[in-house]
Amino acid sequence: LVTLFNFLTGLSAAQNYKALLIAPFNMRREFYARIAREADLARRGRGGYIFAKMNALEDREITQRLYDASQAGVRIDLVVRGFCCLRPGVPGLSENIRVMSVVGRFLEHSRIFHFGAGQQDPCDGEWYISSADWMYRNLSNRVEAAVPVRDPQARARLAQIREVSLVR
16 A cells, blocks of 8 residues: 555555556456456356446446356346446346446445355455446546455445345
8 A cells, every 4th residue: 555655646656566456557457357257157157246336337348348247147236326338138248237326315436346256155255445437547547446355344344235235
């Protein structure tokens, strides 16, 4: 975290980050890898689940990779506050993708990403909280951060938020 702060304040060059996903340096590549892992797990019959909660989804490459993951059998739940360029529920393309919108008095701006990693417990897998939406500008042109959530109680709270967000 100190190296990220030093980069942001101009005191050092960008570094390699071990746990943080930092745009524009490694965030896009790391999200691609996690989506691909879920697709691989689904192809091998070991599950495959992605949950993402954000303000907007318009990045073409992320969208295409989500379509590919859906076609591999990954179950994908997206909660998108604003605009979403992905078309859910299209046979042969995105039938495993569901998109929910959060509007009205429950409007808020959290960004949560969960990659199930073939785990059975809904709190397991990889959890991130982030400043970035899945938008080209966020992943390619801005400095954004995604932080892994490792604390079991915090993961349980994020799982609760996920479940409440997905209630129709």
